Amino acid sequence: MTAFSFTLHATDGEARRGTLHTAHGPAETPAFMPVGTAGTVKAMTPEDVAATGAEIVLGNTYHLMLRPGADRVERLGGLHKFMNWPGPILTDSGGFQVMSLAELRKLTEEGVRFRSHIDGSYHTLTPERSMVIQRQLDADVTMAFDECTPFPAEHETARESMELSMRWAQRSKDAFTQRAGYGLFGIVQGGIYEDLRRRSVEALTDIGFDGYAVGGLAVGEGQELMFQVLDYTAPLLPEDRPRYLMGVGKPDDIVGAVERGIDMFDCVLPTRSGRTGQIFTARGTLNLKNARHADDPRPLEEDCPCPACAHYSRAYLHHLVRAGEMLGPMLATRHNVTFYQRLMQGLRDAIAAGRLEEHAAQFREDYARGDIPAL
């Protein structure tokens, strides 16, 4: 069994080109992880997901513990077997979604007690419980249990929240079962305060993790503030460990974060947007519902190898979305996830070739220019 490790192949400025090695195989970085909340990347089969180029997917501890239950997933052979995804899986700790989805939640030093948004049943998540659940799910990458500091937060609030997360990080590390090929990531908190981010990184590196996530961003602070936090936080992180920016983001967020030294991303944007007919292209986004696509024989993107672009016109995809046909979301999701994976491939190639700056500038220019009108 391969040890859990990260190989850094090349750097270009702050940007890094690497490989994450896990019990279920490698993932090239910078990597975008499609979100498989409830044990499925919505509207896609695992074969569809793999065909986009994705190598690692994310599962949500909060959703899976409530339904179908982590005990059940374990009995059925773990999440890889359950959902038929043989590659690496990262699970979040449940902390973020308890705070955003659960009802009647109560936060204490011990953890969080809450009511399920599905059936109203009571549950408790603690660092120890989160480690057990992620072990049951058989996650290749386990995330430490933390509190996602809300935005905006005063310095005092952000400090207390960060310090709680650091105590939970130690408890997560203590409760994590070491297994070859499986890794545990710590999560840097501290809001938008440089001193807190620095103290959080120090606390986490003192504990020692297999990777480091930057948490508490993409929660409403905006791209400029997010990039500022990355500007001073990323350089503090150990070079030999992967860096994961949680819940990000839009294509231009990802490009900017890669330029600032981030290796891993996850976001529901390509899948959720796909289900509503919002399409990502190298020339910005387009809305399939818009009547201007009704007679357009062109594919979404001329050079895209995804099934939506290879076989269908914008007119057909527009029709599917208008008619409420399930194939619309299915194809739109495949396209969007393919777009994200091609974005990552382009970034990886550019870093390896030492031309990330030009590549990113060209991306931003094209992306801002907007869709090519039909003749």
Add this chain to the structure above:
Amino acid sequence: MTAFSFTLHATDGEARRGTLHTAHGPAETPAFMPVGTAGTVKAMTPEDVAATGAEIVLGNTYHLMLRPGADRVERLGGLHKFMNWPGPILTDSGGFQVMSLAELRKLTEEGVRFRSHIDGSYHTLTPERSMVIQRQLDADVTMAFDECTPFPAEHETARESMELSMRWAQRSKDAFTQRAGYGLFGIVQGGIYEDLRRRSVEALTDIGFDGYAVGGLAVGEGQELMFQVLDYTAPLLPEDRPRYLMGVGKPDDIVGAVERGIDMFDCVLPTRSGRTGQIFTARGTLNLKNARHADDPRPLEEDCPCPACAHYSRAYLHHLVRAGEMLGPMLATRHNVTFYQRLMQGLRDAIAAGRLEEHAAQFREDYARGDIPAL
């Protein structure tokens, strides 16, 4: 270009094993046609449909004329190109769905005027208009425009309705554009009255069609009455033309109809049931929502080659359906359509081998026995 034709390879009792040849390739019969109402077999890609073994699909004139519009489909290269289905397509005439779905419909000798159930716009369907639309869609098999006689109907009502349909059948034939590889089917009406069915067959064979459908069944009369009508109607039909039982049906309906000499079927049952988690197996139906599947590691059917059975447990499929995940309907639909295609393959093989009677008896015994309980 192949001529539109039907080759009869073998018979076994009344049952027939044949091949339908069309402009877009052959279809082995007895054949089940998945329903692609609005230019998509719901929740499946065309590749998924082909992987089930299906060779011919059905499109609905009524739906397609209203959205996206037959002119538009024609401009975009016809229905095959629009929906990326390179094989044969049969379109219905629109008559049945005008009566079941449209609003404010008004039936005259000329045709039917109605309001769209989608946007309230006014439309008229006549035999001539239906032929133009099906030509624009580029259907390999065009259906004559008819009135589906309601059930129950008095003899007088059924006679008048049938006679109207026969006049419309002549007008359909007159308006149909002959093209190599493209065929026109007449539709036998007459309700449950043997004399009317006989007169309808005589009228249609006098006009002359490339195939003959039995209409006005599966409208509430029940299997016993349906089989009675087939018992006296099918033998009246020309041996050298395909016979299509419209809108049928449950697996045991199909087996009984094949035994009575029917070659082609269509029904929304496998696709619609798939979307609600109702599963067809050789041991009857099962409901994926049922809690008894929650921990069941077995596939839906041990010997089924479909992706749902090859890669997933009942427990996982149950989870998807309970969680409202789109992958649930996607996989369930693939299984159900695969089940129907395997049913047809079994019937074709049994007819060719001259052992349909035993095969059908075994099917009915297994199907009635019900699901094998988990250990």
